[in-house]
Amino acid sequence: MxxxxxxxxxxxxxxxxxxxxxxxxxxxxxxxxxxxxxxxxxxxxxxxxxxxxxxxxxxxxxxxxxxxxxxxxxxxxxxxxxxxxxLLHTRLGTPATLAFDRKGAATPLALGTDIYLSSLQPKDRATVENAPLVFVGYGVSASERGWDDFKGQDLKGKVAVFLVNDPDFAAAKGEPVAGTFGGRTMTYYGRWTYKYEEASRRGAIAALIVHDTDGAGYGWNVVKSPGGENYDIVRAPDQVTSLALQGWISGEAATKLFADAGQDLARLRVAARRKDFKPVDLGTGFTAAIPVTHEVVQxxxxxxxxxxxxxxxxxxxxxxxxxxxxxxxxxxxxxxxxxxxxxxxxxxxxxxxxxxxxxxxxxxxxxxxxxxxxxxxxxxxxxxxxxxxxxxxxxxxxxxxxxxxxxxxxxxxxxxxxxxxxxxxxxxxxxxxxxxxxxxxxxxxxxxxxxxxxxxxxxxxxxxxxxxxxxxxxxxxxxxxxxxxxxxxxxxxxxxxxxxxxxxxxxxxxxxxxxxxxxxxxxxxxxxxxxxxxxxxxxxxxxxxxxxxxxxxxx
CATH class of the missing domain: 3.40.630.10 (Zn peptidases)
Incomplete structure (x- = not known):
């Protein structure tokens, strides 16, 4: 050269x-x-x-x-x-239990196929016991934009279920929301990191994001590629996330989850683009018991x-x-x-x-x-x-x-x-x-x-x-x-x-x-x-x- x-x-x-x-x-x-x-x-x-x-x-x-x-x-x-x-380095093992439960009927979940999970808690086991699933739309709390998806919903000990990206992403031309979040340009509220952080701030025990390739910008193969591995900076005990587990649920598994709960995910996607959206209790519990290996990497x-x-x-x-x-x-x-x-x-x-x-x-x-x-x-x-x-x-x-x-x-x-x-x-x-x-x-x-x-x-x-x-x-x-x-x-x-x-x-x-x-x-x-x-x-x-x-x- x-x-x-x-x-x-x-x-x-x-x-x-x-x-x-x-x-x-x-x-x-x-x-x-x-x-x-x-x-x-x-x-x-x-x-x-x-x-x-x-x-x-x-x-x-x-x-x-x-x-x-x-x-x-x-x-x-x-x-x-x-x-x-x-750095805290964690990796999930093979789940002993992983399922949704509705009225006593358990629906087993395949890790990596139906759901992808990881943990950022320095514990030997990630455990969630029949925690209620609550759909919170896009999970945006933005006072400067006059937007609040939570409407006072108590998430302590519950599982927050989010849509990926932000309300503008799928907004049709002419919808009132269009432009509130920058049009097609993603705001910080659309990032999965923000959603997990917001769930933790509100005391949730787990958080799941509904995957769709367009909204995420990548396919399910990318979501699951870390294989249950995750990293975080080492935090003081009072700053560790409240989330025992965080991750994604596939579009197919999410559609079934909502349908089993008597809800139409497609309809709720549209409802979540309005300021008057209110969280929806899915009447379903989430249970997980998964071994975790963890170490501190310098x-x-x-x-x-x-x-x-x-x-x-x-x-x-x-x-x-x-x-x-x-x-x-x-x-x-x-x-x-x-x-x-x-x-x-x-x-x-x-x-x-x-x-x-x-x-x-x-x-x-x-x-x-x-x-x-x-x-x-x-x-x-x-x-x-x-x-x-x-x-x-x-x-x-x-x-x-x-x-x-x-x-x-x-x-x-x-x-x-x-x-x-x-x-x-x-x-x-x-x-x-x-x-x-x-x-x-x-x-x-x-x-x-x-x-x-x-x-x-x-x-x-x-x-x-x-x-x-x-x-x-x-x-x-x-x-x-x-x-x-x-x-x-x-x-x-x-x-x-x-x-x-x-x-x-x-x-x-x-x-x-x-x-x-x-x-x-x-x-x-x-x-x-x-x-x-x-x-x-x-x-x-x-x-x-x-x-x-x-x-x-x-x-």
Whole structure:
């Protein structure tokens, strides 16, 4: 591969004069450097980079060595390079009992076929004894949208049954609900994580989400693929979820459950799209007795910084996750390591290039930090652990810019925006993309909620403005082949290699497009680091009110 780069000479011209305090330097992002990093991290030496393994030990050592060589400073909470992230790892065994019970008649359930379950409690056995099932629609409690699906329903000791996504997803044109939750663009209330959290906040003993492929964005095969395994950060006893079990019920099993209870699931789906929806007691109990193995796995985030020269307490954070899926069954080529060459070794490589560019330039006014998160693939856990115990306070964190999967099919005429309408950083994206001669294209399937499925979301929940670069969010308009070629790349990657062993280094990758995207994020962060501007959230964002509460600290 020849040495290729994209120059950022237009930075100063692109930024508003009122925001610019330090002339922006000329930098270059090199494809060869990206390739070298990905080849290394995706090699068998790192064993798929699973948390708590030898692969992690080697990965952490490699990351720290690279950062030291570039002259960055450690930014861990104790002055070191790492932040400890203890993880609870659980796995369900074979159920002794698993059934619905209505008026004394038990309907046995097949784990993995009718229902998928996992546990996030550190107990040897998950037990639910004939707990009443209550259908709560989409399970949304959103006062800012004038919406409450619970209507005072007591869920303590009960099983909450949810629909996936949010009320707008299936709304027909002209329905009153349409637009309340962003149209087809999923809000946070549509995420399965929100539903489990809400059930726990209300004291439920279990929570089940009715699966449908369109609403979830993936089939039942994806739902059951973890095989009863789950991870969480280690929590204090009073913070452990109330849910003994959480999971999904297949569409077929759910239809039968409702029919046996004298209810029409199809009709209730429509009713749940109205504000006057009220929870429905299904008159059915849920019983489960399942052995659970559990352990604490020690893992780590890696944190580094380049201190700001004028306002070092104001911080721009770049992030990418270092972890992948570790060892699995051999694929057709005999590969056993699911090494995440693109997801997210390429993002890590991008952070190294951005760090190198900042180090080659005069010091910026603000601190620039680099976070290499653990356990993203286990539920954004490394970034969540950081967000709960941040090194840099959220109110003084200017922005978090995340790289998670970049397209490897060559230069593009556009850049795909994830989370349109959330924050002012998307305006910065458009401005700097224009300086590259590119346009901005909104993600093609906003109903899948990609905005809520990467590490930047952990900081967004604390009000930090965020921006995500994710190559699978839509088809890029490639210079060679246009949208059709861009869609083919997305389909090939997501259909064959996403989370699989074939997400491996490939010498045929064309990294020119990744160079464009990394350079674009460098431009945005460099602008922020050399200015006094504070990006924010747009009206209607779920996170605006959180950020507004700390506005006085940024004056």
């Amino acid at each position: 020849s040495l290729r780069f994209v120059s950022a000479v237009l930075l100063a011209a692109a930024a508003p004069a009122s925001a610019q305090t330090t002339p922006a330097p000329t930098v270059a992002i090199y494809a060869d450097n990206l390739a070298d990093t990905v080849r290394t991290l995706a090699s068998d030496q790192f064993q798929g980079r699973a948390p708590g393994t030898v692969g992690e030990e080697r990965t952490i050592g490699y990351l720290i060595g690279r950062l030291q060589a570039m002259g960055l400073e450690p930014a861990g909470p104790d002055g070191g390079w790492t932040q400890a992230v203890p 893992s780590q985030n890696v944190l580094a910084k380049i201190p700001g020269a004028k306002r070092p307490d104001e911080v721009v954070i770049y992030g990418a996750h270092w972890d992948a899926y570790g060892e699995g069954a051999p694929d057709e080529q005999g590969r056993i390591y699911r090494a995440g060459a693109n997801d997210d070794a390429l993002g890590v490589a991008g952070l190294f290039e951005i760090a190198r560019a900042f180090k080659a330039a005069p010091p910026s006014d603000r601190t620039v930090a680099f976070a290499f998160w653990t356990a993203e693939e286990r539920g954004l856990l490394g970034s969540e652990a950081y967000a709960q115990n941040p090194v840099f306070p959220a109110e003084k964190t200017v922005a978090n810019l995340g790289l998670d999967i970049l397209q490897t099919a060559g230069r593009a005429k556009d850049v795909v925006l994830v989370g349109q309408g959330q924050g002012s950083l998307e305006d910065d994206l458009a401005r700097h993309a224009a300086a590259q001669g590119r346009t901005v294209t909104p993600e093609s399937l906003p109903e899948r909620g990609l905005f809520y499925r990467a590490d930047h979301f952990s900081l967004a929940k604390r009000g930090v403005p965020v921006l995500l670069m994710m190559g699978i969010a839509g088809a890029s308009d490639l210079v060679q082949g246009g949208k059709e070629a861009g869609q083919k790349w997305v389909d090939d990657y997501t259909g064959k290699c996403y989370h699989q062993a074939c997400d491996a280094w490939d010498a045929t990758w064309n990294l020119d497009g990744a160079v464009q995207d990394i350079d674009l994020f460098y431009r945005i962060g460099n602008d922020l680091a050399r200015s006094a501007q504070w990006p924010g959230w747009k009206d209607g964002s779920e996170f605006k009110a959180i950020r507004d509460k700390s506005a006085a600290s940024r004056k």
